[in-house]
Amino acid sequence: MEVTYREEGVAEAAASVAGRLSDDGVPARLAAGDPALWGAGAEAEAAIRLGWLNLPRTSRELLPELGKLVERARAEGLDHVVLSGMGGSSLAPEVICNTADVALTVLDTTDPDQVRRALDDRLDRTIVVVSSKSGSTVETDSHRRIYEQAFRSAGIDPAERIVVVTDPGSPLEQAAVEAGYTIFLADPNVGGRYSALSAFGLVPSALAGAEIEQLLDDAAEVLPSLALKEGNPGLALGAALGGAALAGRDKLILEDQLTEINGLPDWIEQLVAESTGKQGRGILPVVAAEPTGARDELVVAIESDDGDVRVDGPLGAQFMVWEYATALAGLVLGVNPFDQPDVAESKDNTTRVLDGPPAAEEPVLVDGPVEVYGESRAGDLSGVLTELLKAVPSDGYLAVMAYLDRLAAFDAPMPEDPDFEQMTEAWMAADAQTLRALLAMRTPRPVTFGWGPRFLHSTGQYHKGGPSNGVFLQITGAVTADVEVPGRPYTLGGLQLAQALGDRRALIGRGRPAVRLHLTDRAAGIAHLLAAAQEV
Template sequence: MANDTEKSPLNQLARCGQSIWLDFIRRDFTTNGSLKELVDHNVVRGVTSNPSIFEKAIGHGAEYEEETRALLAQKSLSAGELYEHLAVEDIQHACDVLAPVFNATNKRDGYVSFEVSPYIAHDQDATLHEARRLWRAVARDNLMIKIPATVEAVGAVRQAIAEGINVNVTLLFSIELYKDILEAYIAGLEARVAQGKAIDHVASVASFFVSRIDTKIDAEIDRRVADGDLQAGALQALRGKVAIANATCAYHYYKEVTESERWKALAAQGAQTQRLLWASTSTKDKAYRDVLYVEELIGDATVNTLPPITLEAFRDHGVAQPRLAEGAEEARHVLTQADRLGLKLDDITDTLLTEGCAAFCLSFDALLGAVAARREAVLGEKLLTVSNALPDDMAASVVAAEKEWSREDKIRRLWERDASVWTNGSESKWLGWLTAAQDGLANIDAYNRLAQDVKTHGYKDVLLLGMGGSSLGPEVLEKTFGRVDGGPTLHVLDSTDPQQIATFRDAVDLGNTLFIVSSKSGSTLEPNILLAYFWEQAKKALGREPSERFVAVTDPGSAMEQKAKDHGFSHIFYGNPEIGGRYSVLSPFGLTPAAAAGYDVRAFLENVQLMVASCDATVPAMVNPGVQLGLALGVAATSFGRDKITFVASPEIASLGAWLEQLLAESTGKRGTGLIPFDGETLGEPSVYGQDRVFVELRLGHEPVDSRLKALREVGHPVLGLHLQTPEQIGQAFFAFEFATAVAGSILGIDPFDQPDVEFSKVETRKLTEAYAETGHLPEEVPFASDGSLTFYADDKNAAALGTGDAASVLGAHFKRVGAGDYIGLLAYIERNSSHTQWEQDVRLMLRDRLHVATAAQFGPRFLHSTGQAYKGGPNSGVFLQITAEDAADLAIPHHAYTFGVVKAAQARGDFDVLASRGRRALRVHITGPLSEGLERLAKVLSDVVKGA
């Protein structure tokens, strides 16, 4: 910019008592001396910033690249944290450049303004908290904190001033609200005086936005004139005048107050007046002189903040004359005329404030979105990526949901544990998973001690005994990372099937195994009876009490904690009571077995923290991976009927699907709604799928996209994607989907953290095992049909619908009840081994291809702590075939009257009873004789009865 002389219009403004502040900031502008040149020539006496300015600077300025890399190399930072690091440094540099003006003017000028987040404009406490935080972060006396002039912010302004924080009150349109702001400033100073504190260093400006008022008023005038309003002449006479009149009246009110005795008492102690600052002074109407709002608002003790283009225009041809002092009477006349003509200035200023706050939020979204993009570009392959390939109508609905989440500030509210994001129930008590990774890093020494103990003892195996959230996460870790060289093999047992238990018993070296008993509540049946069994097995192998070989993971105060203490367990790891089981993989329930297996827990959690930062409250919905996933899932289900979520995974991370099944089903499947997940399905041709599916690809490394997914996408099916660059990013996938599930729960209008129907199944199972303990047998049940090795059971309603014929007749009637939009659940209470898994997969695909519905292949009782919640509490669209069989051999449970086989039978019957009580279409088939033969026959009958479908 050219040098200025004393005759320059810009320099002449100072003679009129007005200071020019530059509405612009950028690092290179500060560091290359451009700002200093304007300051040295007495052109610029302050600087203001806003989200749009920073978005252009930080989001797109090449000069920030090197520092961004350096910051992210040191630690994980969210977009908001990264922005703040960079912006604070820019503000500090600008403050330092303007410090000579600050000192020369005795703290009257030389300020740099830095804005609190516009997302909290209507939250007094949050605004004050952020004002304090930014004030400390910048640590410059010539900083001003910008606070939007909402009704809720008035108290924050008063308190900030009372604490000695300089404030730029921005987005002022209304004179009435300005009066409240000026009163808040004065009251804040008086509070300091009352506390015996100095006030000569406290400064404030009240920023009136000018041109936007005329934009609204002029548009209304033009509309009415075009409609042939009889007062067209009078209306047209007000074009371009109301905003200036409004500002002029505010100025004269300011003059009145500063001449009052009340103010003079403060001035005597060194108080500065709260100057009026004119903002939005570039003209929007080409018919007006481009410096109109600068020239008309020149007056003593005022500030005008100008963007560079308006600054240059005034330098070139502006006329500096003090006009404010003489304009009071004309201004009042203009406002009276506007009122008489029904232009409703008060309504317009209210609207402008609302729109201004919303616009600032959108600008902040753009800013943080740009910073997030810069962050992702720097991190590159260190981050997994999320993609949404959606049909156009669904994509538009997701965009609308993004805007709502931004408008309602729901991401910040979620992070602040605001239950109103969901049902306003108990949700706030179940959000400990948000900081689980951070908490884990804080407790890293405990995990390292466990890992060292495992090495010291030279354990060959680690056997985890748990169910649901306690087992599925560790199972993913074991399947993904395998055995560490020189370390033990991690095994995860989550079944009461006696054959399954025996298989695991025989797979480990009982005399050289560390046992981890994992139970959040400590009262869950399965971990307790597994503990009883394996304690005795280890005791026999060792010839003594195996106390040091056992570790507990449980919530503080649980029955399991007491049992671990009584038995002398070597370690007890405590879960966070504010984390539900299915959200617990990044808590001690996942990290304890990971540490025992020799995995690098610190590196794992630090990797997770990158995704936590990506989903942070400061990351806008449009670029927030957790929000993007959650909105897509929720919108697809609620607006498009696509509530069947099918996971398609790379082989190396295929185990993630079972964990996701539990997370989605147990979190969302309740109150007659929910997302029904399907894992392990081999993709078919597009023709076998209905319009109720969403496909989620879990892809690892540089594998190409599955061609079948491409085909599904091309015919209009939504395909979401998580692309992991390395297996280590499995932790990022955990957090991204936890966050997405919470978001989807909000869209569905449910509490995603309770599981009411799982508890009902537990109750029914407990009744049956207690009955066995008392009588020595389970209550008698009578089949309604039988055909050789296949015997059928159902409640009265289902039995009546299925008849009493042979197997083909019963099964045929059952599957004729399957309609469009339904799904089939195969619920097999048998050992989960490779041959049985293959049998279920073959049958489910056959049913899918012939009936064109989604199919689930589950093993009991494992699924009871997972998808069982959705099957019972979700939409009544499931058709279930429960499969039970005689156990080839049973196992006794030490100190219990019943066996594992009895427990499994009780769980199956309890499960079925709850399905029936929920009105589900359910049938149980019991296989007698050799299981393999019975399964083969059942598959054949099923194939025959649906052959013609």
């Protein structure tokens, strides 16, 4: 594992920070799991959140039982692995499986179309991993209930198809015991975003066919170096992240185009944003963006020469080093990297919306299949987008948050016998994520994109707890075929909209500009929105 500085200013700032940390004995103290590092106010939380340092060793205890589960699934022909999990429970397995090129269907959504897409795919050969650290995550609880009903309706015993990963003593463990589900208990002393090498990362990945023992071997190999003052990749990366942020370079552009590791920036995004974005401070990761050369950018490249910092190493070691570096960056910035104090507000607001919908809000503008909610003086949709871009401060960013089916673009109509370029063009023309690139071309400031409610478990903390320089654009869509949640008084579509409304309420309550675009026809609305963006 190697971290290389490729820009002189970064090297100088990192050397200064690393020197101070080394003089204070921080590398060895962190490697030994000293919870006092982040101060008295964080010590109690840190004391129960440093178990990730031991996972390369302790997670090996899972391998025998996990091997038996994999053998049983293969023997029974269960080759469609579905993971129901949010944040740390889904992002690491997705990276592991994409890198290993094995199929994993990830449900980190409340979108009815996306959930139905998974339900309609080989139910007779499906095994579902329900992952929730707290055991009370509303999205995973909903997925579990929906799959239980689907299995029973198909004459399948859910106990033969549902595997639960959770912390000891959680409500989900109790429900799983009563239902007779296979249970893997995770280390309770590991926070969700630091759980890549725990049962949360390993169980679904192993079922999908990834070689998880190699991940642990690679992580174990780098572990001894994390106690050192010299030759410590975690110290080198953490000092670069923290030192750059202190110097005003707090927009972390993640570059991974040339790496064999597939999708690592999405996992890093949650780890860094949720760990550092609080008390008005933080580091904002920006995924899938081209550097602009702005003074507040730090470009970190995964196995590529394009960045200010280059990080090389296998996936298991990358997980360990980024976790260590993020914990150090929190120390440098003076924040507790293990809590998420501003996440609960959006959840509470969601519950209030579900319990009693707020008074109907009238759109300030209707432009074709798009309704606009919020403050705007624009006369059309391109004007709304122009207003949002102009509202971004000189040190700020624009966040686009889409509460939609992130796979819907694959349903786009194709020309007859299309080549790959034509297929890509058709997908992009139907993909809400294309909006990020179009808007980024029209502003020198970073533009981020998150699928809701997935991002609520990652960058959602930074949006509300980090620097107050964000401008927010929500996209919601009409639901034409909803999905009931058995045993609950709401549907998936109702929950999805409530999550969007609840998060917007939290943002506005903090004085952060937030406009919602509602697509009354999803496909036509996305096409109209992308066309409007091209007119800005």
